[in-house]
Amino acid sequence: MEEKKITIFDVAEKAGVSKGTVDRVLHNRGEVSRKSAEKVRKAIEELNYEPNLYASLLATRKNRVIACVLPQYTPGEYWEKIHEGFKAGGELSASLNVGTAVFFYDQYDSESFREACRRMIDSKPSGVVLPPLFKNDAMEVAALLKDKEIPYVYVDTKLEDVNYFAYFGMPMYKSGYLCASLLTDRCSASQVDEVLIVRIRRDKSKQSDPTINRRAGFSDFMDANFPDAKLHTLFIDPSDPASIEATMSAFFAEHPHIAYVVMFSSRIHLIAKSLAANPCPGRRVIGFDDLEGNIDAVRQGHVSILITQHTADQSRLAVSTLTDYILMHKAPANRDCYMHMDILTRLNIENY
Structure with a gap:
């Protein structure tokens, strides 16, 4: 026998809410109480419901943008690789109607970081990729993103707060x-x-x-x-x-x-x-x-x-993870997604 396809009506029934509430949660639009939203997401997970992604995209014209607050760099530096990964992730997300934006700052100037974060917050992003170089300021930004219910992913390193959505980087x-x-x-x-x-x-x-x-x-x-x-x-x-x-x-x-x-x-x-x-x-x-x-x-x-590590993969995977969540409320299998550590010497570096 064919397995019964789970529909939005099944999710609504299990969650004890209306179809319209489920629809608003799926499409991130309209007011939904936190309690109702949690019920819907729990029902989606328990029923293993997979919304039709392309139907969802067609159902709303809401602008979705993933922002990245990134240190300025010169060619050949580490942050260039992080930027390349972010752009690579953005190419895929763009095909799904999710844009990207970068807010640069001087990595030796905490006020420059704060200003970039202010501009990022003002842009009202749907998700944020954040290398937290300035610990105290980054914690304040993380708290603000949490209050605004904007998921944020750490790359390069992470802070020990309890609200980050995911981390991509070395242990x-x-x-x-x-x-x-x-x-x-x-x-x-x-x-x-x-x-x-x-x-x-x-x-x-x-x-x-x-x-x-x-x-x-x-x-x-x-x-x-x-x-x-x-x-x-x-x-x-x-x-x-x-x-x-x-x-x-x-x-x-x-x-x-x-x-x-x-x-x-x-x-x-x-x-x-x-x-x-x-x-x-x-x-x-x-x-x-x-x-x-x-x-x-x-x-x-x-x-x-x-x-x-494959440095660019950090930000590329951060974008794809946020895209999955923004469009389908899909969380990563692991919150801390550690990159593998490669050991290079003169004997193997030519093949890396």
Whole structure:
């Protein structure tokens, strides 16, 4: 016997509401109480009801837009890949009558972030893709989106709030733990006496610290396995290459035999020239993300390992996930959608 096709009338009956209420929930239009909306969504899930997507699109002309608040970037930077993924997701969503919009800001200026978010909120988006670089400000934005019942998806990193719709990115703590394990692989405690951690000098308000959980994972591994190792931290300014060379040269002059170097952001290539100019036999250097500059540094032997992901997939999948929810109230199978971590060396980087 053919399985009975579930209809909107079945959903209405199970939820104890009218067909019109179900229709308004499906199409995101008209006033529906939160209680009724929850009943409808529960009935849809229990009955495994699949609305006719194209009929739904034809039934309403409501403008739907997924917004992204994104740091400004120069060609070749990490955020260019995030933008490319967002645009790729937008090409598919556009065919389903869901548009996209990007609101750029200066990643070193918290006020610029707040202004971009104000413009984003004023645009009344249907969903938001949010890399939360400025923690306190991003939490305020998240609370506002929650009050307006606008679903938001974190990419790159996430905040520990309870209302985000989904997250696409590396498991940050685990990536730091993995980094420490790779850096010290097959080393005795006496071998790993000093480690250099190179960090990016960021905003003056010190809100922006996207690698904090990665550093925590790294530190926990080191504390457990190499408790006597001294961890040096050196800050560099990515806008001033000359100062990077001077800062790194001064450090290596004082610590010529330091054999373990790590950078938790995506810009290990910024110190490649300094590493080449200040060699140390057997030095291990680990960075993150498959930027072309980082890959070149691995090819040339200045960087030992890159821990990478398919960066653009974060934002591409964020857009498709929001599109599914906006059109069909379909939630992702997992709230935290962790990207797989790839380990690249000179031996396998050409095939990545």
